[in-house]
């Protein structure tokens with residue numbers, strides 16, 4: 001695992017980071033930002049403007065989508081094309097695009113399946129669904145063997161929560177502040193981001209939260225050495241509560257690329273075992289190769305009791321998610337854990353099988369590792385030359401640059417300016433926790449395109465440094 005945090009000799013020691021706390025603006029590029037409006041003023045023209053206006057008139061507005069800021073007409077490989085013919089390298093892609101957009105093998109499989117069997121009603125199974133469950137069960141290490149599918153990550157998280165309740169006879173959970181597990185009410189109950197929880201009224205009872213492992217900004221004072229004090233705290237809470245069904249964690253937090261050390265997961269695994277709680281790892285955006293291994297937890301030498309996959313499983317075509325659980329957790333045969341209309345979609349399963357083939361045949365795990373190491377080198381170089389870059393970190397092709405002001409506080413406006421500067425130059429990515437540039441390129445990206453993206457980032461950072469008050 002490649003990671004650069006305070007103390008590394010590769011990057012100058014970053015300024016101490018002041019945390020965003022529960023600031024609802026911490027999610028960053030929300031659509032009410034004045035910088036968003038300025039970007040639209042400068043870049044959005046006739047046909048696109050008309051489509052955006054119709055979109056805003058027809059859809060309910062919400063903070064992270066409608067009103068939108070551009071309209072797409074095409075996607076291919078790493079590229080998005082907007083209605084005015086502009087192209088963007090997509091380093092965001094909601095993390096569905098490990099194999100890129102319109103991968104020919106995925107598209108062929110989907111077209112073929114549409115012609116053969118487009119839908120499979122409840123009570124029937126079908127070949128692609130059986131094959132996918134067998135394949136996922138075989139990919140995961142023992143004892144993770146049994147699978148349930150769902151048309152979305154939050155739904156699969158919900159199934160994991162239900163199964164944990166049935167299997168343990170307990171209902172409480174421990175999850176992490178600042179985490180994201182989906183936007184449904186059960187998922188925001190265990191999630192820890194203010195922008196999703198604020199003003200939503202009573203959330204699910206028994207959903208306890210603890211501080212996450214942020215190795216570069218530890219709330220327990222480990223000073224960057226990570227002696228797993230945050231995991232000890234989970235152990236402490238498990239001991240006090242005694243009736244916790246599950247601890248739920250994003251193996252690597254995707255929004256701002258928090259990569260815990262192995263000691264953290266070893267301690268967490270031990271704590272769960274000691275107190276009879278299940279360990280559920282959410283790998284919805286990062287599983288299936290993004291971190292350089294099929295499952296991110298393989299980096300840590302532990303096996304959870306359940307893992308949740310999603311997003312990229314549908315090959316950037318179809319909404320697909322999966323819960324893979326320990327075989328002996330098959331104990332809810334008389335309950336409905338999922339029961340979703342599109343649960344065993346033959347089309348979605350065909351897309352997923354083709355995606356797994358591409359990941360294996362194109363050796364995308366090795367590719368993520370190799371390109372990730374190269375990207376970290378480029379990011380370290382940016383950190384040396386741009387004072388705004390306080391920390392760089394990554395695992396595989398999940399990469400984060402944390403921007404901080406000279407006093408160490410989060411450089412949120414600057415991060416947004418860098419983002420819009422990159423968009424204007426043809427690079428799209430998201431900002432996590434308000435000040436972390438999160439880069440998540442397709443794993444099929446060509447070396448030269450990856451370098452081109454860092455050149456764009458370099459130019460946008462230089463622009464912001466040259467005009468700090470703009």
Ligand SMILES: Cc1ncc(COP(=O)(O)O)c(C=O)c1O
Nearest residue numbers: 152153154180181182282284285
């Ligand atoms: C870590 C994590 N878990 C769960 C989800 C929810 O997935 P979906 O949007 O498919 O419901 C997301 C989505 O971004 C996610 O990042």
